[in-house]
Amino acid sequence: MTSSNTKVRSYCVTCVLIALVVTLYFLMIVLVNSETGPPLEPEHSSSSSLIEDVRDFLHVPTMSSLNSNGLTLQMINVPRTAPLIVHRSYTCPRTMFPNFKSGDGASIKTHMRKYSLYTRQYCNTTGLMQMHFKFPTYIFFLETIATIVQLKHNDKILDWGSGCGTMLNFYQKKFNTTGIGLDVTDEAVSFARKHAAEGNLFCHTDGTRVMSHFKDNTFDAVVSWAALYHVRRTLQQCETVNEMVRVVKPGGVIFLGNLRTDKTQHYWTKRKCHVAGATYAKYSDARVFHISSFKRHGFFSIIVTKNSTGRRLVTYETLNVQRLKTEAKGSIINDSEE
Numbered sequence: 001m002t003s004s005n006t007k008v009r010s011y012c013v014t015c016v017l018i019a020l021v022v023t024l025y026f027l028m029i030v031l032v033n034s035e036t037g038p039p040l041e042p043e044h045s046s047s048s049s050l051i052e053d054v055r056d057f058l059h060v061p062t063m064s065s066l067n068s069n070g071l072t073l074q075m076i077n078v079p080r081t082a083p084l085i086v087h088r089s090y091t092c093p094r095t096m097f098p099n100f101k102s103g104d105g106a107s108i109k110t111h112m113r114k115y116s117l118y119t120r121q122y123c124n125t126t127g128l129m130q131m132h133f134k135f136p137t138y139i140f141f142l143e144t145i146a147t148i149v150q151l152k153h154n155d156k157i158l159d160w161g162s163g164c165g166t167m168l169n170f171y172q173k174k175f176n177t178t179g180i181g182l183d184v185t186d187e188a189v190s191f192a193r194k195h196a197a198e199g200n201l202f203c204h205t206d207g208t209r210v211m212s213h214f215k216d217n218t219f220d221a222v223v224s225w226a227a228l229y230h231v232r233r234t235l236q237q238c239e240t241v242n243e244m245v246r247v248v249k250p251g252g253v254i255f256l257g258n259l260r261t262d263k264t265q266h267y268w269t270k271r272k273c274h275v276a277g278a279t280y281a282k283y284s285d286a287r288v289f290h291i292s293s294f295k296r297h298g299f300f301s302i303i304v305t306k307n308s309t310g311r312r313l314v315t316y317e318t319l320n321v322q323r324l325k326t327e328a329k330g331s332i333i334n335d336s337e338e
Contacts, residue, residue, distance in 0.1 A: 071135075071136075071139060072135070073124070073125070073126070073127045073135045073166070075173075076127065076166055076169050076170050076173065076197075077123070077124075077127060077164065077165065077166055077169055077195040078169075078195060078197070079194060079195055080193075080194055080195065080196060084193075084196055084198070084200075084201075085198055085199070086178070086199055086200070086201045089218075090178070090180055090201045091201075091213075092180075092201060092203035092204075092205070093182075093203060093205050093210035093213035093214075094205065094210065094213075095203075095204055095205050096205050096206045096209045096210055097184065097205075097206055098184060098206045098208070098209075102230050102232060108184075111230070112184065112185050112186070115129060115185040115187075115188060116185060116186070116187040116188070119163075119164065119185060119187040119188045119191055120187070122164070123163075123164035123166075123188070123191045126138060127164055127166035128163065128164065128166060128225075129163040129164055129185075129188060138166070139170070140289070141225070141257075141289065142166075142167060142170050142171070144288065144289060145167075145223055145225075145255050145257065146171065146174070146175070148253065148255050148288075148303060149221035149222075149223060149252075149253040149254070149255050150221070150253055151171060151175050151177065151220075151221060152175065152220070153175050153176055153177075154175075154176055154177065154178075155171075155175060155177045155220035155221060156177065156178055156179060156218065156219045156220050157171060157177050157178070157179035157180075157219060157220065157221050157222070157223060158179065158180055158182070158214070158218075158219045158221075158222045158223070158244070158247065158248075159179055159180070159181040159182070159222075159223050159224070160182055160207045160222060160223070160224040160227060160228070160240075160244065161182065161183055161207065161224050161225065161226070161227025161228070161230075162181025162182060162183045162188075162189075162192060162202055163183060163185075163188050163192070163225075164188060164191055164192055164195075165181055165188075165191065165192025165193075165195060165196060165200065165202055167181075167223060167225065168181050168192075168196075168197070168200045168202075169195065169196065169197040169200060172197035172198065172199060172200055173197060177199075178199035178200060179199070179200050179201075179219075180200075180201050180202075180203060181200065181201070181202040181203065182203050182205055182207040182210070183202070183203075183204065183207075184204070184205070184206050184207070185204075186204050189202050189203065189204040190204075207227075207240065208231055208236055208239075208240050211240065211243035211244070211246075211247065212243070214247040215247070216246055216247065217247070217248070217249045217250065218247045218248075218249075219247055219248050219249065219252065220248070220249055220252055221248065221252055221253055221254070221255075222244045222247070222248050222252070222253075222254040222255070223254075223255050223257075224254075224255065224256045224257065225257050225258050226257070226258035226259070227256075228240065228241075228256050228259055228264070228302075229259045229260050229261050229264045234263060234264065234267040234272070234273075237264065237267070237273070238267075238272070238273035238274070238275075241254070241256070241273065241275055241280075241302070241304065242275055242276055244304070245275060245276065245277060245278045245304060245306050248306050249306070250306055250307065250308035251305070251306060251307075251308035252305075252306050253303065253304065253305050253306075254278075254302075254303070254304035254305075254306075255301065255302075255303055255304075256301060256302040256303075256304070257285065257288075257301040258285060258299050258301070259299065259300050259301065259302065260297065260298055260299050260300075262298075265298060265300065268282050268300075268302060269282060275304060277306060277307050278304050278305060278306045278307055279304070279305050279307070280302055280303060280304040280305070281302070281303050282300055282301070282302050283300060283301050283302075283303065284299075284300050284301075285299035285300055285301055286299070288301050
């Protein structure tokens with residue numbers, strides 16, 4: 001009888017240990033795939049009201065060529081069946097790889113393996129690597145960013161850290177823009193090339209080391225989402241932003257969104273970067289995108305406006321349709337953090 005009880009107890013202990021191992025395994029998977037925590041969704045009841053809100057509040061222009069309501073990812077990232085035709089002045093810089101650790105201290109190889117996994121997980125589902133957003137939420141981001149950089153029909157765009165390529169493809173269909181996307185993750189660039197809208201070119205390279213490839217005043221706007229903070233050295237972040245200012249046209253706007261890490265936050269809050277020939281402001285992403293979860297994670301954006309005589313400043317206040325102020329050349333506006 002004693003022997004039987006011992007066997008039962010041993011069996012139960014074994015079962016408990018197996019259950020613990022399985023639980024730990026699944027917890028590790030969740031942690032790896034949920035870098036930004038729980039799903040970050042805007043405080044809106046539906047995707048249709050989301051788009052209506054951003055149009056009413058931010059006055060986002062509606063182009064007849066594309067109605068964002070009811071839009072699906074498959075309508076944006078369409079697999080290519082014919083050779084890509086790009087602007088004759090568009091060429092990729094030579095392929096170069098980062099010579100630094102990523103913003104979280106991981107090696108570049110580890111970083112690229114992680115984002116290759118995100119490419120396979122999210123490019124075909126959300127269109128945005130890493131984040132657990134639903135696609136209508138990402139459309140809300142793209143509409144808002146288009147307003148911030150004041151996109152116009154036929155503009156030329158540089159997407160610094162282009163990921164799946166969804167941002168450039170969306171703007172091509174909505175505004176008939178063309179653009180160049182730079183990204184260090186080979187698998188993401190491969191996906192973007194296979195789904196590139198007409199006129200968009202995607203390049204596999206380190207965006208911090210190849211900006212000299214582009215001539216002065218080439219682009220109407222520069223956009224970047226969740227990318228700059230991966231550059232570990234803040235001085236290199238500053239140098240890269242200055243290069244963005246050089247390649248954007250006078251009066252052009254640069255949007256650097258969804259930034260994080262305490263080091264990056266402190267650097268830009270203290271205004272340690274001198275951006276020559278431009279003005280910039282730093283804002284909480286919770287304030288810009290009206291998503292409370294962003295405040296919890298500490299995400300923020302930098303909006304840079306290249307100086308031009310009589311050019312209107314692009315600040316958060318202008319997004320509220322308040323009176324725009326004429327830019328004082330060379331000035332830097334006050335930080336407007338919440």
